[in-house]
Amino acid sequence: MEPRFLLMSDVAEQLNVSMSQVYHMVRSGELPAIKVGGRGQWRIERSKLEEYIQRKYxxxxxxxxxxxxTGREDFDEE
Incomplete structure (x- = not known):
């Protein structure tokens, strides 16, 4: 059974982005998350990540x- 909540590093890996990008998405409210524990560690619920991905699609x-x-310039990859 997969865990309900993911670490920010798990989300960064799944989205293939940096930790700072995930932190920005969380802090801006784009990706819902909660803070847990005495040190306030961020956790992202797996279902919220899936909703975020669908919203982006x-x-x-x-x-x-x-x-x-409109032309070939649209095919440039990053």
Whole structure:
């Protein structure tokens, strides 16, 4: 059984982003999280992460609809 709550490092690994990016998403309210324990460690509920991912898919699909391909420059990868 998978744990209900994830560490910020787990989320960073799953999203393939840095810890500072996850911290920013949490602090901005973009990704819901809770602080637990005496030292206030952040935890992200697995279901909230899945909701965040789905929301990003929806936002990306809307962006793609609003910004159709216009040329080869759209294929540049980071």
């Amino acid at each position: 929806d936002e990306t699909a809307a962006w793609v609809r609003e910004n159709p391909l």
